[in-house]
Amino acid sequence: MIEMGGSASGAVLRPVAAPPGAAQSTLGELAKRASTDDLAFRELYDxxxxxVYTFLFRMVGHMGEAEELMQETLLKVHRNLSRLNSEESFLGWTFSIARNTAISHLRKKRPRVEPIEEVAEPASAFSEHAAAEVSVDLQRILLRIPPRYRSIFILGVIEQREYADIARMSGKSLAAVKTDIHRAREMVREQWLRLRDGKSGGNGV
Amino acid sequence: MRCHEVRLEISAFLDGELSPCAVSELEDHFEACAECRSEVESFRVMDAEFRRRLGAVEPDPALFARFLEARDRKRDHPAWWRLAWAGVGVAAMLMVAVFGARIQEKRVEAAILEQIDSKPRPAPVTNVFAVSRFEQKHAPFEYRDSLSGRNPFRVEGTGQNVRPVAQGGDR
Incomplete structure (x- = not known):
């Protein structure tokens, strides 16, 4: 259920709570209607x-850039809804579009020199600063590894998606995904150990 | 299982992607091998830290409205590459039209020339051995066909191709 609302940038579609007893449509059902029905697409988006946004943000480490990529992903998803195979998971399909969009964007752009942004994490007043600092450090580690391995590390290790899903998203074999995740883990660990060594004054782990 | 084989399976082990049989085989190895046990623990700590610190992020609430705007803008104003392709298409059609007309013109020309050539004409009378002193000096090795004794590239009687060749052409 969705209502129309006004905003500075024009009409905005806002979903409202479905009445009790109303069955929630599946992603597949919504996807079938979404190419012609903006309300269904809004529900899908929600x-x-x-x-998807978390994945894109982790890929680029910058909110503005992640939002641009999210918008590009939504445009591609909306344009290609008719091509979505009914057997395919909508979320997996959207992830594969987001992944390809992010990787091609990273191939084109020059390395960012601005500091990495981090969103506020729930933390106590005392540890807030330290927690944000650690998050920035970890995000920086992600940005140091090649985009292909970064995406697989985010999906497989952080998001804990199944290897079979990742294989479908990236168009690779299960064996290749297994090897890539292991390689990505090793790359990240190398940087992570270096960071820990640096913080503990070079005493090792 | 040997250590190097175990190391290759550690990721799949941590991600729950191994069969129960393979899991118990690896666990047996970790019991016995301190080095592999420390390896898997190190990965486990790292994974947990990344999952805890890099949690989910919410996009700007206005993002969907911006997407709708961008989509409608694209519908109203087609992308530059679409316009470019339309331009290429028009240019290609124009080229086909122009070349088609030119080819037709050439065909008509060829037909007229054929008609003219088919009329009997007297053979040109030329003395092929009469070579001017100028030609002997500047083009002593002018090409001549061995059968006809003529230079087939020469326009007979006009002297148009009588031009000095490079000095030292007598080599």
Whole structure:
């Protein structure tokens, strides 16, 4: 259920709580209607925005850039809804579009010199600063590894998606995904150990 | 299992992607091998830290409205590459039209020339051995066909191709 609302940038579609007893449509059902029905597309967006945006943000480490990529991903998803195979998971398909969009964007752009942004994490007043600092350090580690391995590390290790899903998203074999995740883990660990060594004054782990 | 084989399976082990049989085989190895056990622990700590610190992020609430705007803008104003392709298409059609007309013109020309050539004409009378002193000096090795004794590239009687060749052409 969705209502129309006004905003500075024009009409905005806002979902409202479904009445009790109303069955929630599946992503597949919504996807079938979404190419012609903006309300259905809004509902789809609400269900996938968090994981997809988080993935894009982790890929680029910058909110403005992540939002641009999210918008590009939404445009591609909306344009190609008719091509979505009914057997395919909508979220997996959207992830594969987001992944390809992010990787091609990273191939084109020059390395960012601005500091990495980090969103506020829930933390106590005392540890807030230290927690944000650690998050920035970890995000920086992600940005140091090649985009292909970065995406696989985010999906496989941080998001804990199944290897079979990742294989479908990236168009690779299960064996290749297994090897790539292991390689990505090793790359990240190398940087992570270096960071820990640096913080503990070079005493090792 | 040997250590190097175990190391290759550690990621799949941590991600729950191994069969129960393979898991118990690896666990047996970790019991016995302190080095591999420390390796898997190190990965486990790292994974947990990344998952805890790099949590989910919410996009700007206005992002969907911006997407709708961008989509409608694209519908109203087609992308530059679409316009470029339309331009290429028009240019290609124009080229086909121009070349088609030119080819037709050439065909008509060829037909007229054929008609003219088919009329009997007297053979040109030329003395092929009469070579001017100028030609002997500047083009002593002018090409001549061995059968006809003529230079087939020469325009007979006009002297148009009588031009000095490079000095030292007598080599």
């Amino acid at each position: 269900r996938i925005k968090r994981p």
